[in-house]
Amino acid sequence: MAGQLGKNTVTVGLGAAYLPSYEGSKDYQFSPAPAALAYIDGHTITYIGNRLSVDLIGDKANRDWDIQAGPIGVVNLDRTTTSGIDDPRVRALGKIGAAVELGGYVGIGKIGVVTSPYDRLSVSVSYRHDVTGVHDSGIWQPSVNYFTPLSTKAAVGLFATAEHVGRGYARRYFSITPDQSAASGLPVYNARSGWKDWSVGGLATYSITGNLLKGWKVVGGLTYGRMVNDFGDSPIVSQAGSRSQWLSALGLAYTF
Template sequence: MSIRFCLALAGLAISAPALAQEGSAPPPPPEAPSDPRADFVIAGAGAVVLPDFEGSSDYGFTAAPGAIGQVDGFRFLLAGNRFSVDLIRDGYGPTWDVQAGPIAVVNFNRINNDAISDPRVALLAERSLALEVGGYVGIGKTGVLTSDYDRLSATLSYRHDVTGVHKSGIWAPTLAYTTPLSTKALVGIFVSAEIVGDGYGQTYFSVTPAEAAVSGLPAYQADGGFKNWTLGSAFAHSLTGDLTGGLQLVAGGTYRKLVGDFGDSPIVAIAGSRDQWLGAVGLAYSF
């Protein structure tokens, strides 16, 4: 079994639950003992069920792309609204990997009230599309517990709104583990959290007096801080060939818990839910 393709597919599997949801998964890079800088791409698309808005108890479907690959020794990850690049070319060490590079997330939260089922939240002011840009660092190790191909990685990312929508930053630490079950299947789990600035809380979780008068929700002022923790899992199974190439079925899901000012916001506590679920299933092809 090729370590490169096994870990690359693991990265795509871990990314699947993060499609259209920012900051939920790390970019675990692929690796190959024979030539760790060889070019490759694994690309796919999937159907995602996710909340109408962050904190909603109503859900809808969307489609999202996913891809992971390497060009000239630089690894990249596309997971729905998230894109990152690892700018550290790895040497020929078989087990350790250091990661660092840029990351960008497009935040679609509450940009279209027509897509929000709850009539009270739909009466709040729409938010503009936000672009959050920053970077991440991380370290990973292969051959940890179950085989030469399992992987444990830890990453820390920071991104900041550059469009002036919420004008604040987001810290996101993540710990992920993936392991093959056979030459045709692998599973992964991850845990992550988000710490956000005051502007994020005010933009997406506060209710102004004017909005309260229109919607019937009580006025509320949210500050920044520890926003949520997330637990997720992912699964990939080869439909043609094995994990080293061909068509793959990729699926995953996450549970996210909103806490503090964010969970206490009337947008969440009254009109929505602190418990957030997300699921994705799709196909990927390696070439």
């Protein structure tokens, strides 16, 4: 966020997220939502929840365009525990180990698009692959993001994204084996690779001390997602869960 204003800043924050108890669930739970954003000499480091990315290409050479590329890592904790899952059928499917997904991303952003010299529209695509053997497959994720400051104290952002996952991911998280069917009562199901979901959302921040470049601020966000194709049709979603997925978060952050 602060990078849009051209200053070196570091922002750290902590909040609470209200999100599905597993991917595709109709039941929700609260979870801690840590985050950090560093913008240093044109390079951006972003940490949100279970995701970390680093933009290795500085954007100071040309302030009108922001070329982005760098590594990305995600720790997939979906169904690593069954204690927070309300549906007994999904609990009976058993736990899944944590998957570490590593890869990279590329993107391009245009600065000064609509509302001010500091707003930015960007598009990117990332690829990551499980290196722990939990699902042993890849995930493609295209994204579109728009950010604009409304004043020295307030800013908003909008985004849209989708995920295309491999066969191993579909099998691990959305298929049901005969043994799992016998234990849970859900029918046997074989999910195939493909587009898993899409989501749109927005965030807003307001400074309560200082401005966007320094001090305390309130940050909030809301996302709507939709499970599609074999993933939305999986009994884990269509019978025990919901194709519609909401995520909301609210917290405090400090920029210095």
